[in-house]
Amino acid sequence: MAVLQVNPTRMELTQMKRRLVTAKRGHKLLKDKRDELVRRFILLVRENYSLREKVEKLLGYALNDFALARAVMDPGSLRQALMYPARQAAISVGRTNILSVPVPQYTIDEDSLTQGSLPYGMADTSAQLDNAIETMAEVLPSLIHLAEKEKTSSLLADEIQKIRRRVNALEYVMIPQFEDTIRYITMKLEENERGALIRLMKVKDMIEQREANSQLI
Amino acid sequence: MADKLRMGAVGEADVILAFKAIGAMTIPAVTADEVTQALHRLSRDKVPLIFITEAAARMAPEAISRYEQTPDTAVIPIPGIGGSDGYGTQRVRENVIKAIGADILIKQDRNEE
Numbered sequence: 001m002a003v004l005q006v007n008p009t010r011m012e013l014t015q016m017k018r019r020l021v022t023a024k025r026g027h028k029l030l031k032d033k034r035d036e037l038v039r040r041f042i043l044l045v046r047e048n049y050s051l052r053e054k055v056e057k058l059l060g061y062a063l064n065d066f067a068l069a070r071a072v073m074d075p076g077s078l079r080q081a082l083m084y085p086a087r088q089a090a091i092s093v094g095r096t097n098i099l100s101v102p103v104p105q106y107t108i109d110e111d112s113l114t115q116g117s118l119p120y121g122m123a124d125t126s127a128q129l130d131n132a133i134e135t136m137a138e139v140l141p142s143l144i145h146l147a148e149k150e151k152t153s154s155l156l157a158d159e160i161q162k163i164r165r166r167v168n169a170l171e172y173v174m175i176p177q178f179e180d181t182i183r184y185i186t187m188k189l190e191e192n193e194r195g196a197l198i199r200l201m202k203v204k205d206m207i208e209q210r211e212a213n214s215q216l217i
Numbered sequence: 218m219a220d221k222l223r224m225g226a227v228g229e230a231d232v233i234l235a236f237k238a239i240g241a242m243t244i245p246a247v248t249a250d251e252v253t254q255a256l257h258r259l260s261r262d263k264v265p266l267i268f269i270t271e272a273a274a275r276m277a278p279e280a281i282s283r284y285e286q287t288p289d290t291a292v293i294p295i296p297g298i299g300g301s302d303g304y305g306t307q308r309v310r311e312n313v314i315k316a317i318g319a320d321i322l323i324k325q326d327r328n329e330e
Contacts, residue, residue, distance in 0.1 A: 160317075
């Protein structure tokens with residue numbers, strides 16, 4: 001029995017009861033929030049997992065293309081060709097929230113992907129490089145999508161962990177403590193009441209006895 | 218907040234070359250210190266999305282965990298030239314274990330098999 005250090009008074013009792021109601025309400029709300037977060041997290045993480053496998057495969061192809069381009073081109077001219085990026089992929093970051101957990105939302109700037117021309121000359125570069133850049137640009141949307149899912153699931157995981165701890169603290173520490181304290185104060189007050197009653201009865205007996213004695217005299 | 222922002226890439230020069238071609242800010246890094254510095258630099262430059270090769274990510278776990286809980290910077294591991302070594306999927310699994318307490322993705326794998 002874990003009783004809080006309080007004075008066993010009626011005022012404390014009312015206060016404790018009020019705190020217990022709040023704790024129970026908070027516990028229910030947090031539990032509901034945790035359940036919903038877990039439900040969404042499971043959906044999200046499954047998607048994240050399969051998306052990662054897909055993207056890893058696609059990115060593997062893109063990197064292979066680059067390796068091929070590097071093999072047929074001389075490193076200097078490759079560096080020179082890529083000095084100015086072939087595609088200016090920019091992203092804009094938005095914010096959304098999932099049950100008050102702020103998560104980022106990435107969107108690719110549309111025209112950055114549709115640029116058809118390549119900014120380098122044809123003479124020093126190979127066709128493999130053009131292909132590689134093309135493949136990379138194709139992978140990019142899935143890559144951004146993966147990044148969004150992965151970041152979201154990581155943030156959700158952390159939030160779920162925090163909420164789970166809070167729920168457990170309320171369920172196994174705070175609420176039992178309040179209940180025990182309430183029981184302790186109630187029992188103490190009842191005991192005081194009984195004590196007072198007995199004292200009164202004793203006093204009454206004593207008075208009666210004294211009166212009886214005085215009448216005798 | 219709809220500013221157009223650039224992406225970042227950190228890791229072996231061969232891999233990040235691909236990201237340079239699509240306009241990412243790239244910083245080659247092959248040692249733990251270089252990786253940490255590169256991540257901090259990109260995050261200071263307000264790069265919201267940093268791709269890091271798995272090999273580089275393994276070298277600087279502290280730097281990565283620092284950015285794990287901020288919604289402003291996402292550090293995403295990507296496979297290197299030789300394909301994935303499982304670091305990325307392992308991180309997904311760690312998240313699942315953290316949130317749920319058990320790895321439910323193992324079951325999914327078995328079901329698929």
